[in-house]
Amino acid sequence: xxxxxxxxxxxxxxxxxxxxxxxxxxxxxxxxxxxxxxxxxxxxxxxxxxxxxxxxxxxxxxxxxxxxxxxxxxxxxxxxxxxxxxxxxxxxxxxxxxxxxxxxxxxxxxxxxxxxxxxxxxxxxxxxxxxxxxxxxxxxxxxxxxxxxxxxxxxxxxxxxxxxxxxxxxxxxxxxxxxxxxxxxxxxxxxxxxxxxxxxxxxxxxxxxxxxxxxxxxxxxxxxxxxxxxxxxxxxxxxxxxxxxxxxxxxxxxxxxxxxxxxxxxxxxxxxxxxxxxxxxxxxxxxxxxxxxxxxxxxxxxxxxxxxxxxxxxxxxxxxxxxxxxxxxxxxxxxxxxxxxxxxxxxxxxxxxxxxxxxxxxxxxxxxxxxxxxxxxxxxxxxxxxxxxxxxxxxxxxxxxxxxxxxxxxxxxxxxxxxxxxxxxxxxxxxxxxxxxxxxxxxxxxxxxxxxxxxxxxxxxxxxxxxxxxxxxxxxxxxxxxxxxxxxxxxxxxxxxxxxxxxxxxxxxxxxxxxxxxxxxxxxxxxxxxxxxxxxxxxxxxxxxxxxxxxxxxxxxxxxxxxxxxxxxxxxxxxxxxxxxxxxxxxxxxxxxxxxxxxxxxxxxxxxxxxxxxxxxxxxxxxxxxxxxxxxxxxxxxxxxxxxxxxxxxxxxxxxxxxxxxxxxxxxxxxxxxxxxxxxxxxxxxxxxxxxxxxxxxxxxxxxxxxxxxxxxxxxxxxxxxxxxxxxxxxxxxxxxxxxxxxxxxxx
Numbered sequence: 001x002x003x004x005x006x007x008x009x010x011x012x013x014x015x016x017x018x019x020x021x022x023x024x025x026x027x028x029x030x031x032x033x034x035x036x037x038x039x040x041x042x043x044x045x046x047x048x049x050x051x052x053x054x055x056x057x058x059x060x061x062x063x064x065x066x067x068x069x070x071x072x073x074x075x076x077x078x079x080x081x082x083x084x085x086x087x088x089x090x091x092x093x094x095x096x097x098x099x100x101x102x103x104x105x106x107x108x109x110x111x112x113x114x115x116x117x118x119x120x121x122x123x124x125x126x127x128x129x130x131x132x133x134x135x136x137x138x139x140x141x142x143x144x145x146x147x148x149x150x151x152x153x154x155x156x157x158x159x160x161x162x163x164x165x166x167x168x169x170x171x172x173x174x175x176x177x178x179x180x181x182x183x184x185x186x187x188x189x190x191x192x193x194x195x196x197x198x199x200x201x202x203x204x205x206x207x208x209x210x211x212x213x214x215x216x217x218x219x220x221x222x223x224x225x226x227x228x229x230x231x232x233x234x235x236x237x238x239x240x241x242x243x244x245x246x247x248x249x250x251x252x253x254x255x256x257x258x259x260x261x262x263x264x265x266x267x268x269x270x271x272x273x274x275x276x277x278x279x280x281x282x283x284x285x286x287x288x289x290x291x292x293x294x295x296x297x298x299x300x301x302x303x304x305x306x307x308x309x310x311x312x313x314x315x316x317x318x319x320x321x322x323x324x325x326x327x328x329x330x331x332x333x334x335x336x337x338x339x340x341x342x343x344x345x346x347x348x349x350x351x352x353x354x355x356x357x358x359x360x361x362x363x364x365x366x367x368x369x370x371x372x373x374x375x376x377x378x379x380x381x382x383x384x385x386x387x388x389x390x391x392x393x394x395x396x397x398x399x400x401x402x403x404x405x406x407x408x409x410x411x412x413x414x415x416x417x418x419x420x421x422x423x424x425x426x427x428x429x430x431x432x433x434x435x436x437x438x439x440x441x442x443x444x445x446x447x448x449x450x451x452x453x454x455x456x457x458x459x460x461x462x463x464x465x466x467x468x469x470x471x472x473x474x475x476x477x478x479x480x481x482x483x484x485x486x487x488x489x490x491x492x493x494x495x496x497x498x499x500x501x502x503x504x505x506x507x508x509x510x511x512x513x514x515x516x517x518x519x520x521x522x523x524x525x526x527x528x529x530x531x532x533x534x535x536x537x538x539x540x541x542x543x544x545x546x547x548x549x550x551x552x553x554x555x556x557x558x559x560x561x562x563x564x565x566x567x568x569x570x571x572x573x574x575x576x577x578x579x580x581x582x583x584x585x586x587x588x589x590x591x592x593x594x595x596x597x598x599x600x601x602x603x604x605x606x607x608x609x610x611x612x613x614x615x616x617x618x619x620x621x622x623x624x625x626x627x628x629x630x631x632x633x634x635x636x637x638x639x640x641x642x643x644x645x646x647x648x649x650x651x652x653x654x655x656x657x658x659x660x661x662x663x664x665x666x667x668x669x670x671x672x673x674x675x676x677x678x679x680x681x682x683x684x685x686x687x688x689x690x691x692x693x694x695x696x697x698x699x700x701x702x703x704x705x706x707x708x709x710x711x712x713x714x715x716x717x718x719x720x721x722x723x724x725x726x727x728x729x730x731x732x733x734x735x736x737x738x739x740x741x742x743x744x745x746x747x748x
Contacts (some may be wrong), residue, residue: 154171271480393426415724498681511528
């Protein structure tokens with residue numbers, strides 16, 4: 001950028017927007033933009049400093065010797081003393097950068113072709129080079145993630161400056177400028193170069209993770225300020241390839257294709273089971289089309305970056321690249337692996353530069369492979385929990401995967417490629433829809449072994465991935481079998497509970513039908529609706545309504561009701577009393593309580609026929625746990641809306657085993673549950689987790705309301721596997737960016 005930052009402690013006044021020689025409208029727009037950026041960055045920088053201090057304290061606590069501990073504590077003390085100076089200085093430098101957007105661009109110095117004199121050469125501190133390289137790597141990563149929004153922001157800054165569009169490196173609020181400003185402002189902390197390197201890493205994690213969203217917000221603000229309010233990227237669309245006649249596809253808004261509008265099939269497979277949901281296998285023509293999309297994107301970026309020539313550049317040969325990757329793969333485990341493929345590529349190119357003494361680049365095909373895999377990994381990362389321990393395993397797989405992808409294009413175009421299956425298994429173990437407390441230590445251990453096997457043994461032989469994946473898939477199938485067994489037990493228990501509810505309902509209806517309009521003593525009505533209902537319920541469960549036992553109990557009920565209604569309880573046979581007492585003991589009543597209830601039903605008296613005896617018996621009945629007591633009828637729900645009614649009807653057509661995703665906690669947090677069973681009679685639904693463990697029950701009515709409100713979703717086969725969703729997102733993003741048909745459509 002064109003702003004020049006004065007050294008620490010300089011008395012040179014910094015330019016401000018209020019004093020800048022800018023048109024009033026441009027000044028007003030920049031002031032609004034600065035207010036937005038300063039508010040967001042001040043909060044993030046304060047959080048960064050807090051995290052930096054916490055990490056310094058941890059490092060001091062874990063230091064191996066007193067000298068290291070003293071160094072960390074001294075850095076912590078100095079940071080706390082000077083931290084108040086960093087944020088104001090940072091924001092002042094941001095403001096000064098905004099004031100200079102209309103300064104003329106300095107012309108590059110022309111070389112006369114002569115070698116520099118010895119007096120013009122100087123030594124450069126390794127720390128300065130390392131700091132600049134780290135900040136540039138962070139900026140390059142953010143430029144890759146927010147490429148299109150940065151291009152649009154550069155166009156708008158060009159309008160404000162009255163100049164050609166700004167590229168990412170010239171933007172005063174671009175990733176490169178923000179890193180450079182941090183480098184200048186960090187000197188206010190008066191800490192060592194090593195500590196500043198650590199600070200930059202915290203800056204990357206704490207501040208720059210939300211940079212892409214900040215760029216989107218800045219674009220929205222400038223659009224509201226009428227700075228290119230209708231700006232959008234409309235690329236030149238290349239001619240679509242010829243299609244065979246007679247093939248008709250329906251293209252959905254997302255770029256996916258379908259033969260006709262219809263509901264997608266729900267996913268019912270357990271994690272690790274292959275149910276043919278991976279979609280059609282793609283071919284090598286698809287990879288060629290992907291290369292065309294990447295090439296079109298590079299050409300588009302090149303047109304918006306004036307000055308980038310097409311001069312031939314020295315490139316690494318495939319053998320040199322593979323050998324360098326092999327050496328990087330052999331890095332010991334205790335050394336942190338590169339965080340993403342951009343870091344891997346930068347590391348390889350830096351090593352090549354040291355060896356050759358000049359800048360070296362990747363060939364177009366190899367660069368495409370790196371870029372596709374990097375985009376693939378980025379999409380996978382969006383679906384992982386922030387605390388997922390599998391992130392380390394995914395990072396360790398990067399180098400073997402890029403080596404494989406350089407030699408085997410099938411990794412990109414075959415949905416069931418062993419390496420993709422392995423990658424999917426590792427990624428799904430840390431998916432955001434699996435709560436941390438439901439993670440499986442045994443599975444994590446198997447994943448670690450599979451990744452270790454690949455990292456230690458892969459040297460160009462794809463069979464290494466097949467062996468690792470074969471053992472892992474066997475473990476996943478074993479987990480699926482165990483989950484099915486556990487689920488079956490819960491389903492059987494739920495079915496038994498439903499039978500109990502239905503039997504209890506039928507018993508109550510039978511007693512109500514017999515009593516009808518008969519006037520009975522209130523205490524007798526209580527005994528019939530509680531104790532005798534339990535007897536009829538158990539009889540139904542054991543013998544069924546067609547049995548003689550059920551008919552005999554109904555006849556006993558009629559005799560009891562008739563005797564009490566006519567006031568002729570003394571004429572009831574003693575055999576009936578014995579039968580009632582025996583039946584009550586079978587449902588769990590104590591022999592004394594069963595006898596008291598029997599006498600009350602048959603003769604209308606207890607042993608001591610007084611109010612105290614009846615009160616004592618009533619208290620015992622109330623305290624006793626009855627059959628199905630935990631299944632109290634739910635209150636009648638409110639009437640469903642037309643959308644909720646449609647969802648409810650659709651839910652009743654779903655197969656058992658359908659997976660759902662439910663929103664929980666913060667926005668974006670979801671949990672995946674399996675609808676193991678539901679009753680069309682009671683409307684009750686049973687849910688288990690991915691290990692077959694019961695996690696709850698609810699009514700289909702409640703589930704339908706959640707689906708209608710968007711708080712619950714059916715997981716479809718097309719979106720079941722994490723890697724397939726990530727790859728579809730990559731292809732869709734490339735297709736939308738360059739205005740081309742997606743590869744899946746072209747393949748159709």
